[in-house]
Amino acid sequence: MQDLTRGCKFSEHMFLFWLICAMLIATSRRQVVTQVDLLNKVRILADAAKYDVSCSSSGSTRSNKAGGVGNAAAAGICHSWSADGRCISLLKILMTNICAYDCAYCINRATSDVERAMLSPEEVAEITINFYRRNYIEGLFLSSAVFRSPDETTERMIRALEILRREYRFNGYIHVKVIPGTSPALTTRLGFLADRLSVNIELPSPQSLHALAPQKSSEAILGPMGQIHDQIHESRETRLAVRGATAYVPAGQTTQLIVGATPERDHQILQLSEKLYQSFQLKRVYYSSYIPTVSHPNLPSLFTAPPLRREHRLYQADWLLRFYGFSAREILDDRHPDLSLDVDPKSDWALRHLDQFPVEINRAPYEMLLRVPGIGLRSAQRIIAARRAGTVDFDLLKKIGVVQKRARHFITCQGKFYGEASQDEQLIRAHLVADSPSGKDSGLGQISLFDLSLPVLSVVSSCAVDSGEF
Numbered sequence: 001m002q003d004l005t006r007g008c009k010f011s012e013h014m015f016l017f018w019l020i021c022a023m024l025i026a027t028s029r030r031q032v033v034t035q036v037d038l039l040n041k042v043r044i045l046a047d048a049a050k051y052d053v054s055c056s057s058s059g060s061t062r063s064n065k066a067g068g069v070g071n072a073a074a075a076g077i078c079h080s081w082s083a084d085g086r087c088i089s090l091l092k093i094l095m096t097n098i099c100a101y102d103c104a105y106c107i108n109r110a111t112s113d114v115e116r117a118m119l120s121p122e123e124v125a126e127i128t129i130n131f132y133r134r135n136y137i138e139g140l141f142l143s144s145a146v147f148r149s150p151d152e153t154t155e156r157m158i159r160a161l162e163i164l165r166r167e168y169r170f171n172g173y174i175h176v177k178v179i180p181g182t183s184p185a186l187t188t189r190l191g192f193l194a195d196r197l198s199v200n201i202e203l204p205s206p207q208s209l210h211a212l213a214p215q216k217s218s219e220a221i222l223g224p225m226g227q228i229h230d231q232i233h234e235s236r237e238t239r240l241a242v243r244g245a246t247a248y249v250p251a252g253q254t255t256q257l258i259v260g261a262t263p264e265r266d267h268q269i270l271q272l273s274e275k276l277y278q279s280f281q282l283k284r285v286y287y288s289s290y291i292p293t294v295s296h297p298n299l300p301s302l303f304t305a306p307p308l309r310r311e312h313r314l315y316q317a318d319w320l321l322r323f324y325g326f327s328a329r330e331i332l333d334d335r336h337p338d339l340s341l342d343v344d345p346k347s348d349w350a351l352r353h354l355d356q357f358p359v360e361i362n363r364a365p366y367e368m369l370l371r372v373p374g375i376g377l378r379s380a381q382r383i384i385a386a387r388r389a390g391t392v393d394f395d396l397l398k399k400i401g402v403v404q405k406r407a408r409h410f411i412t413c414q415g416k417f418y419g420e421a422s423q424d425e426q427l428i429r430a431h432l433v434a435d436s437p438s439g440k441d442s443g444l445g446q447i448s449l450f451d452l453s454l455p456v457l458s459v460v461s462s463c464a465v466d467s468g469e470f
């Protein structure tokens with residue numbers, strides 16, 4: 001709970017305040033005991049869910065209705081991030097961490113000796129609506145371990161959502177994790193209640209999945225992804241034809257995979273992500289560093305540090321796939337199977353393709369500007385706009401938002417080159433590393449949110465604990 005609540009409206013103090021108030025107004029010892037029991041369950045299950053990284057609420061258009069509460073379309077649903085970089089604007093919780101499966105990498109696996117708890121659908125709905133009304137949260141991220149079977153677990157999650165949507169008339173944002181193996185009929189029902197669904201891809205290859213999570217299969221994961229993709233498409237068409245038709249998964253689907261638990265290289269991971277984006281139009285692929293807490297012959301040693309920088313580089317490369325027109329095979333290939341930890345993926349690509357540089361800022365096409373290190377989407381657009389009004393000089397680039405220290409090695413402005421050497425890969429790489437924060441590119445623009453001093457409590461699990469964003 002301590003990490004889940006850090007730095008946001010859903011603070012631990014407020015949470016405890018609410019529970020204490022509820023206990024004080026309870027009129028019987030039995031009610032007090034019930035509240036304490038609920039507090040204990042929330043503590044266990046919120047803590048178990050904190051490693052889930054897939055929760056961001058953008059994309060939903062569910063607005064408030066007369067007599068209802070909550071509004072997923074409002075700008076108030078924002079992203080907040082805890083010290084470990086996880087999204088915390090939602091109540092992120094498991095229905096249960098009692099699991100029938102035994103995934104080797106997961107703290108909640110059946111053979112793990114951890115505290116177990118289970119919330120009833122009524123309790124999930126009640127906690128969510130009470131936290132929402134007190135403005136602690138903007139929505140709900142609900143996941144679960146596999147209680148007896150995927151279908152039985154999903155039935156319980158559906159019941160919780162039905163209470164929220166129909167009895168409490170809750171229109172706020174809800175992201176639900178789909179358990180691999182859930183029947184298509186239940187996935188359909190879930191999708192008409194939630195804003196976003198996600199099915200965790202778990203591990204980067206079927207072989208690794210078989211080795212570490214033998215009760216799961218690629219088919220059981222990709223099947224629901226395909227179904228959700230098709231139904232989102234159908235729903236959009238229906239809504240165009242039938243005004244007021246209920247939207248199916250309006251905020252789209254995401255997935256998450258664990259990085260560093262298995263031997264797959266970065267280029268395999270990026271090719272997988274690319275395929276998932278192309279096949280299922282996923283909103284995001286989330287990468288979660290494997291944190292060793294389990295001794296297992298197929299897993300890294302307990303003394304191996306979590307590959308946080310690698311995770312960050314994968315997010316940067318993923319950005320190149322989605323917004324910068326790169327393909328996975330351009331970013332990495334068999335000769336360069338892993339992302340550089342020293343420089344960001346775009347700089348690394350540019351250093352391996354110096355024959356394409358420097359580019360003249362006043363003539364380069366938009367697509368090529370996007371490939372220049374230090375030039376982002378917005379600055380590329382501004383350069384194109386500025387060129388319509390006149391010539392762009394080096395000083396203007398700074399005002400436009402270009403990172404000159406990085407870009408200068410790869411561009412000319414009005415024919416003038418501002419770097420030290422235009423074709424010396426080692427020299428340019430050394431400059432890029434030296435000019436990055438703290439004398440080297442730690443790549444921690446995002447990762448600086450991670451507090452490495454935090455105690456490592458558990459391994460991210462794919463469906464429950466570590467299945468995630470919105």
Ligand code: SF4
Nearest residue numbers: 099103106109461462
């Ligand atoms: S990853 Fe999910 S299914 Fe596997 S042991 Fe953990 S909670 Fe259970």
